[in-house]
Structure formats: structure tokens, C-alpha cells
Amino acid sequence: EIVLTQSPATLSLSPGERATLSCRASQSVSSYLAWYQQKPGQAPRLLIYDASNRATGIPARFSGSGSGTDFTLTISSLEPEDFAVYYCQQRSNWPPLYTFGQGTKLEIK
Amino acid sequence: QVQLVESGGGVVQPGRSLRLSCAASGFFFGTYGMHWVRQAPGKGLECVAVIWYDGSNKYYGDFVTGRFTISRDNSKNTLYLHMDSLRAEDTAVYYCVRGTGHNYAYLDLWGRGTLVTVSS
Numbered sequence: 532e533i534v535l536t537q538s539p540a541t542l543s544l545s546p547g548e549r550a551t552l553s554c555r556a557s558q559s560v561s562s563y564l565a566w567y568q569q570k571p572g573q574a575p576r577l578l579i580y581d582a583s584n585r586a587t588g589i590p591a592r593f594s595g596s597g598s599g600t601d602f603t604l605t606i607s608s609l610e611p612e613d614f615a616v617y618y619c620q621q622r623s624n625w626p627p628l629y630t631f632g633q634g635t636k637l638e639i640k
Numbered sequence: 641q642v643q644l645v646e647s648g649g650g651v652v653q654p655g656r657s658l659r660l661s662c663a664a665s666g667f668f669f670g671t672y673g674m675h676w677v678r679q680a681p682g683k684g685l686e687c688v689a690v691i692w693y694d695g696s697n698k699y700y701g702d703f704v705t706g707r708f709t710i711s712r713d714n715s716k717n718t719l720y721l722h723m724d725s726l727r728a729e730d731t732a733v734y735y736c737v738r739g740t741g742h743n744y745a746y747l748d749l750w751g752r753g754t755l756v757t758v759s760s
Contacts, residue, residue, distance in 0.1 A: 532702075565746050567685075574735055574750035575685065581741070586748060618685055622745030626699050629745050631685040 533557050535619050535632035543640040550606040552635045554619035559599045563622045566595055566604045569634075570615045578617075579604065606637075614639050642666035642749065644736045649754030652726055662719040662736030662751060670694070670714035673744025676721045678732040679753075688734070689721065690744060726758045 534557040544550055554564065562582040567575040577586040579595035582602060592607040606613055616636050622629040648660040660676070676688040689700045689710035698710050709722040719736055734756055738749035 563742075563745070567747070574752055575747070576750070577746060577748045580746040580748075620685075620745075620747075622741075622743060627690065627697075627743035627745060628687050628699055628701065630687070633684050 533560060533621055533623065533630060535621055535630060537619060537632035537635045539635060540633075541636045541638060543638050544609055545640045546609050546611055548609050550609055550613070550637060552604040552617055552637070554602040554604070554632050556600045556602075556621055560621040562598045564597070564602050565620045567618045567620065568615050569618065575618065613637065644738065644749060644751035646734065646736045646751045646754035649734065649756045651757045651759060653760050654727060654758055656726055657722070657724045658726060658756060659723070660721040660734055660754060660756070664717045664719065664738075667738075669717040673739040674712060674719045675737040675739050675744070675747060676710060677735045677737050677747065679735070680729075680732040690739065691719070692744070723756075728758050730756060731758050732756060
């Protein structure tokens with residue numbers, strides 16, 4: 532099973548700053564990686580798929596990069612509504628299941 | 641309105657069964673793979689099961705060990721999860737989720753979730 536490790540566990544920043552979140556896979560996942568945002572009491576929301584494609588309706592300040600084992604989610608300038616927990620997710624070809632990272636909590640400094 | 645609405649959660653004793661339902665609306669349910677994803681209190685996300693758009697293929701997380709069954713009724717736009725032999729560690733919010741992309745692995749529409757509590 533592929534293990535995803537996210538870092539840091541908690542990131543403390545101020546609105547307007549740039550956020551860089553990391554996700555590392557225990558073996559190559561090619562570009563088959565997604566990012567999700569989850570706010571307290573809400574379901575997750577898909578932000579990025581295939582490592583770098585923004586999902587429908589996602590603001591341009593969110594971007595994803597990477598391939599193989601190392602991936603990054605960047606939020607160029609933090610808005611108050613961006614403070615949340617972020618999860619990465621990889622999909623395998625067979626069986627067609629997937630795993631998530633343990634999450635990074637982005638909190639207001 | 642495009643949405644997924646789960647129901648059927650509640651408190652159940654260890655060893656008992658429970659069936660979750662998910663009503664889909666606002667999109668062509670029968671053309672999407674569907675998932676159940678769960679989240680234990682204060683924990684991360686975990687894949688429970690996935691079913692192909694026509695019900696032809698079903699896959700389960702390793703922890704399921706034959707206890708859960710995912711199914712769907714496309715004529716009713718409804719997804720189900722039947723859970724047997726429930727354990728305390730199955731306590732979680734269960735989300736119904738629409739999948740997209742290859743093997744429907746990207747989860748682009750989520751319900752609000754239904755809480756299952758396994759306790760004596």
C-alpha cells in the first residue's frame with residue numbers, strides 16, 4: 532500500500548501570506564494525486580486533481596505541482612476562508628482504490 | 641440542485657448491522673462511479689468502498705474484511721452501504737461521494753455525511 536506523508540502537520544500563517552504544503556508518497560504515483568480542503572463541520576472539497584489541474588470553481592490562488600513521489604499545494608495569497616485542513620490523495624491503477632495523507636492543518640497565526 | 645444526501649446513521653451495538661442510503665439529485669447518477677468514505681472523530685479520511693456506474697465492479701478497503709456491501713439502484717438514484725458485524729472502530733462519519741476521472745478515483749461531489757456510532 533502506498534503511504535502518503537504530509538508536512539508540516541500544522542502551518543501557522545497570516546492572511547496575505549503564501550502557503551506551501553507538501554505531500555510525499557512512499558513510491559511513485561506518477562501524477563495521480565489530488566488535494567482536498569476540509570473546513571470544520573463540513574465535507575471535504577476537491578481542489579486539485581492529476582497533481583496540477585484545478586477543479587471546477589477553485590480560485591486561481593490554489594495551484595498544485597509535482598510528480599512521482601513529491602507534490603506541493605501552493606496558496607499564493609491566503610484569504611481568511613482558506614484556513615482549514617488539507618488532504619492529499621493518491622489513486623492506484625489496480626485495485627482501483629486510494630489512500631489519503633494524514634492532513635495538514637493551516638491555521639491563522 | 642446537484643447534491644448527495646445520506647441517511648441511516650445512528651447508534652448501534654457492536655456486532656449489529658446498519659444500512660446507509662444516499663439519495664442523489666441534479667446529475668445523471670447512473671453515469672458515475674460512487675464511493676463511501678469515512679472519517680472517525682478527529683481523524684483523517686478513509687476509503688470504504690467504490691462501485692462502478694453500472695454496479696458491475698465493487699472494491700473495498702482492506703479493513704472491511706467482508707463485513708460491508710456497497711450497492712446501488714440507478715432507477716432510484718440511490719447508493720447503499722450495508723454494514724454487518726459492526727465494531728467500535730467503525731464509528732465515523734460516513735460520506736457518500738461521487739467519483740470522476742480514471743477509475744472514478746477523484747472525489748468531486750460530497751454529501752454532508754451521516755454519523756455512525758458503534759457502542760454498547
